[in-house]
Amino acid sequence: MSPFSHEHADPWAADFVDVPSLNREVSDAIADAVTEIRDRDQLHSHSILVLGPAGAGKTHLFARLRRQLGPRAAFVLLRPELGADATARHVLSHLVRALRRTTLTGLSDTQTQLDIVVGSAFAAVREGASRNYPHLVLEELASLDEDAREEAIEDAVEALEERFEDLDADWLETFLRAPFMKKATRRAALTWLSGLEPNERALRRIGYSAAMADEAILPALRTLGVLASFGAPIVLVFDQLENLVEPGDDARILAHANLLAELHDTVRGLVLVQMALDGVWSESVSPLLNEAARSRLEKTVLFTRMPDAAQREALVKAWTAGVDDEAEPSGDFPWPFQPADWERIAGATVMTPRMLMKACRDALAGGVVLAAERGEGEEADDGGDRLEELWEAQLAQARAELDRAWKEHEGLGGTRLTGALMAALRLEGVKLQQPKAKKAKYQLRVLAPAGERLVYVMQQPHPRSVGAVLKDAVANAESRGVLVLREQAMAFPPRWKKATEHLERLQGAARGVWMPLDRQALARLLAAHDFLAAARSQDLTGEDGAPLPEARVQAWMRERLEVGGWPAVAAARGERKGDADEGAVSAAPASPTPAPAKAGGQAQAVLAQLGVASIDRIVRELRQAGGAAGRREVREALEGAAGVTFFGREIAYWRGGEA
DSSP states (O other): OOTTSOSSOOTTOSSOOOOTTTTHHHHHHHHHHHHHHHHTSSOOOEEEEEEEOTTSSHHHHHHHHHHHHGGGOEEEEEOOOTTSOOOHHHHHHHHHHHHTSBOOOSSOSSOBHHHHHHHHHHHHHSTTOOTTOHHHHHHHHHHSOHHHHHHHHHHHHHHHHHHOTTOOHHHHHHHHHGGGSOHHHHHHHHHHHTTOOOOHHHHHHHTOSSOOOGGGHHHHHHHHHHHHHTTSOEEEEEOOGGGGOBTTBOHHHHHHHHHHHHHHHHOTTEEEEEEEEHHHIIIIIGGGOOHHHHHHHTSSEEEOOOOOHHHHHHHHHHHHTTSOGGGOOSSSTTTTSOHHHHHHHHHOSOOOHHHHHHHHHHHHTTOOSSOOOOOTTOOOOOOHHHHHHHHHHHHHHHHHHHHHHHHTTOOOOHHHHHHHHHHHHHHTTOEEEOOSSTTOSOSEEEEETTEEEEEEEOOOSSHHHHHHHHHHHHHHHTTSEEEEEEETTSOOOTTOHHHHHHHHHHHHSTTEEEEEEOHHHHHHHHHHHHHHHHHHTTOOBOTTSSBOOHHHHHHHIIIIIOGGGSHHHHHHTTOOTTHHHHTOBSSOOOOOOOOSOOHHHHHHHHHHHHSEEEHHHHHHHHHHTTOOOOHHHHHHHHHTOTTEEEETTTEEEEOSSOO
């Protein structure tokens, strides 16, 4: 891949250009904290705050450390979400999800961070095993018969409990079993271990009846912190913290401060890394912290720096070393720059790696390098074409996120969808309130000119939880506006009779609106959230590599994207505009009835309405509509369709297009 393919560092990249001297003191401090935990001099958590200007390489440090430490650390990246304040459950869910990622071990492309953590923990309590070779411990355990492996797991749990009193034995036992489970069972176990609610079938697989209780979350985090400390301490990175700042509302900043202080004090073995723009932190975050919080959040403060002249030269040489053969240098450095251009670049006071990459790419393409500053009264380019390009890239990322969620047999998280809707509504100036009561079933109270409306983001996978939400929505819909959103692909299966009855009552209520969201609607909302977050973090850059003003980005989105007219946004405001485009209905969703056509066209029409469905579900829907297609015929028809992706052999996903 060309080194110029991405202007922004991919934190999970395995192959990227790095100049080790750039911000070395920051990466060394984090690596030293990991080493101290692994050496077990004192098992406590470390807190490091990294501040710097946009584009100076904060996110790049994450990728560097992953490559530098390899299997000796487990990395987790969290960015603020508008949909919920930071909580211990939120951290646990992201942490366990991150453990599913492969680690840079140099041994296997399939070894995950979970494997490293579990293997190291077993090595710590098994005689003769080395924590430096966790894969060997896992291979040995995998070779045992089931009874012998269960005995080894029970012995490990007992040994760990003797050494650490505050572990959660139930959580620990399930976690240690996870690498040896079959795929479907492991997926169910990891969902439960992360604090999320598994569906009915998943709960049956692992022998639980419900998700983890609130009081079990911190013990689970303490257990995981200790386990990982043996060989792969957890590096928990809170990035883009400038997005915590909301004018006139300090709640999100204080919630983050309280959470980080709690993790620092009660969970051993973590390396807590915070990253933020230096100006935003000093002006908007630090003044809100009391002394106790400041002693934890600002325990160690480090700064990323602009590359000096020598580092700028090293970066250019590293980038140009990877260009195509046909673009071989025509001379010595400063190729591809002209000497006069390089003199300006080397002497510039402000020159982030991102700006330098843009200049280098322009020089290779024969374009203008570092255009002269605008004269007095000269208007700047409004960035419209550039924003269009950046928006399309953001939309592609959102679609990829949805695809990953369904590849893992999950829908989009409710918190993620809530945050995305909040971002779009706030862009339109809508006043929002989130419920203070923990047991509230709705996610948002919208205060719009059309009146108050409660918004329920109903992404729960279990009929019991769905029924409770709908029952509450029905009660409220008699007296005030209610909007219930759910991912269209998470359609109710036929056996959810109680939930379907509640839904019918909601749609018969005076002010109830039910709106399934298709893939396009979800992708736009997710992209809008992340686009706005990137603008605030100054990660959206113009043609010169400098950040585009946040206000300009917001204005462009209102004008060009017409966010206020998106059906979910309009419906949340109490307007009916666009409802028909996105499926807001006032009658119970019937089974799709394809128009008479060949079986292939009928199957595609059903899948287009369901979004994601098994072959059996599609066959059942076709038969209810009077068709007679079989499983083989349906599969063959869908496998040849351009708008369909298969997950395995049985689950089909509609990407879009005409059915």
